[in-house]
Amino acid sequence: MAYRESYAGKINRKLNKKLHVVEVASGRQTADLVLKNATYVNVFCNELSHGDIAVAEGLIAGMGEHYEGAVEVDMGGKLVLPGFVDAHIHLESALVSPKEFANAVIPHGTTTVITDPHEIANVMGTDGIDYMFQATEGLPIDVRFMLPSCVPATPMDESGAVLDYRAIDSFYEHNRVEGLAEMMNYVGVANADEQVLEKIVAAQAHHKKIDGHAPGLSGNDLNAYIAAGVYSDHECSTVEDAIAKLERGQYIMIREGTAARNLDALLPLLTPQYYTYCMFCTDDKHPNDLLEKGHIDYIVRRAIKAGVDPIIAVKCASHHAARYFLLNNRGAIAPGFLADFVVIDNFDDFNILEVYKKGKLLFDGKTVTPFEAPEIDPHLVKRSHETFHVAHLEATDFIESRAIRTRTTSASATSRATASSPARWRHPSRTTATTSSSSARTRRTWPRRSTASSSSAAASS
Numbered sequence: 001m002a003y004r005e006s007y008a009g010k011i012n013r014k015l016n017k018k019l020h021v022v023e024v025a026s027g028r029q030t031a032d033l034v035l036k037n038a039t040y041v042n043v044f045c046n047e048l049s050h051g052d053i054a055v056a057e058g059l060i061a062g063m064g065e066h067y068e069g070a071v072e073v074d075m076g077g078k079l080v081l082p083g084f085v086d087a088h089i090h091l092e093s094a095l096v097s098p099k100e101f102a103n104a105v106i107p108h109g110t111t112t113v114i115t116d117p118h119e120i121a122n123v124m125g126t127d128g129i130d131y132m133f134q135a136t137e138g139l140p141i142d143v144r145f146m147l148p149s150c151v152p153a154t155p156m157d158e159s160g161a162v163l164d165y166r167a168i169d170s171f172y173e174h175n176r177v178e179g180l181a182e183m184m185n186y187v188g189v190a191n192a193d194e195q196v197l198e199k200i201v202a203a204q205a206h207h208k209k210i211d212g213h214a215p216g217l218s219g220n221d222l223n224a225y226i227a228a229g230v231y232s233d234h235e236c237s238t239v240e241d242a243i244a245k246l247e248r249g250q251y252i253m254i255r256e257g258t259a260a261r262n263l264d265a266l267l268p269l270l271t272p273q274y275y276t277y278c279m280f281c282t283d284d285k286h287p288n289d290l291l292e293k294g295h296i297d298y299i300v301r302r303a304i305k306a307g308v309d310p311i312i313a314v315k316c317a318s319h320h321a322a323r324y325f326l327l328n329n330r331g332a333i334a335p336g337f338l339a340d341f342v343v344i345d346n347f348d349d350f351n352i353l354e355v356y357k358k359g360k361l362l363f364d365g366k367t368v369t370p371f372e373a374p375e376i377d378p379h380l381v382k383r384s385h386e387t388f389h390v391a392h393l394e395a396t397d398f399i400e401s402r403a404i405r406t407r408t409t410s411a412s413a414t415s416r417a418t419a420s421s422p423a424r425w426r427h428p429s430r431t432t433a434t435t436s437s438s439s440a441r442t443r444r445t446w447p448r449r450s451t452a453s454s455s456s457a458a459a460s461s
Helices: 007-025 096-107 118-124 126-136 165-173 186-190 192-203 217-229 239-248 263-269 288-294 296-305 310-316 319-324 378-385 413-420
Strands: 031-042 047-056 057-063 069-073 078-082 085-088 109-114 141-146 178-184 207-213 250-253 280-281 342-344 352-359 360-363 404-406 424-427
Touching: 007 057, 031 057, 031 310, 057 263, 069 141, 069 192, 085 296, 085 319, 096 126, 096 296, 096 360, 109 319, 118 126, 118 378, 126 165, 126 352, 126 378, 165 178, 165 192, 165 360, 178 192, 186 192, 186 217, 186 296, 192 207, 217 239, 239 250, 239 263, 239 424, 250 263, 263 296, 263 413, 280 296, 280 319, 288 319, 296 310, 310 319
Parallel strands: 031 069, 031 078, 085 109, 109 141, 141 178, 178 207, 250 280
Antiparallel strands: 031 047, 047 057, 078 342, 342 352, 352 360
16 A cells, blocks of 8 residues: 655655755755855846855755855856746647656757646547656656647647546646646637537636637727637737737747747847746657757847847747746745756857756766656556557558559440440550550559548657
């Protein structure tokens, strides 16, 4: 039987950690880690600050002078940034397991992602959501969830499940669920479809966020969509569309991923007038893009090269997403925040030298610190690997067989040939051209093939 910690035991454990943090912050005890002589981005004052950064129990205990630590790392000549946050992604789109996704993005400074398990839920239903919970538990990056709002995506789609608000309601109690993912059925929202609106009402009943997905929606339809309770949008492809939504109070997730790239079009938002309600996301990020370009760091680097103030770019890559999702101890370098750091050489080159998560070194500039894959219920593993149903195929099933039935007769003997002579089957290589007075008929046949009964969830396995 698994041990369950009592409430009093939990309070006592957390109290001991808090006492340690306070003692370190005050300078009375040695820190677990000190980044000495650091120049870091201060997201509250929009400037570069200087000093030691002391870490205890995975939290930033304080910044200032003369902190001592069990481990001290000189940051002279480097810049320290808050860990990056991807505000909206489908982990399945990475086409690898969540563990391998973490391995790929850690060197790029990503320490938190907000994922929507829409694809795997479309195939496996609620089992797909459970699978993703388990496959991301205990990873060295924080994986937070928005629950899929549209399974299937439209009433015309074929999917492995149909999820109404009752099917997902219990998941809101999970401690890593932040809200309801992109409400793709903006038509249903704007037209007051009760089954669509009840999903929004249920999310609000749990005091959760509702993300949007409404490309090109405008006028009163946009008013209705936002009035229903949709707080953000990541589908803006023009600055006019984005400003129309900003004017009405939505947050804008500037997307630069594999399937869609909107950064260039939305660069005018990254100015003092608009950037406060902007954050970065990738939505979909395939392995080749992760390996060749990067992740959120790629967006920051691109934005800076395009002339965006580096501090604005860093805030959109970290602080703004954390604030929007009420992850109040992430996205900043300040006392009490998680010790999630990205260490770079400078803003111009933006080479990532080190990555820390909760004060632990995850990436030293060359390799990622090894970590174990989470344990997943064998039933869920089996289900996720057996979602594509097709008959067993042999090599011969992939050879196209073409037979041409050719019957050639003279024009005057057509009726007699039809009545008395069977058609001859000829191999294509043996078929000869006929004269203009000939009559030829051709029929091609292919072997019968099995078809899939559902989409594959292999991307998440």
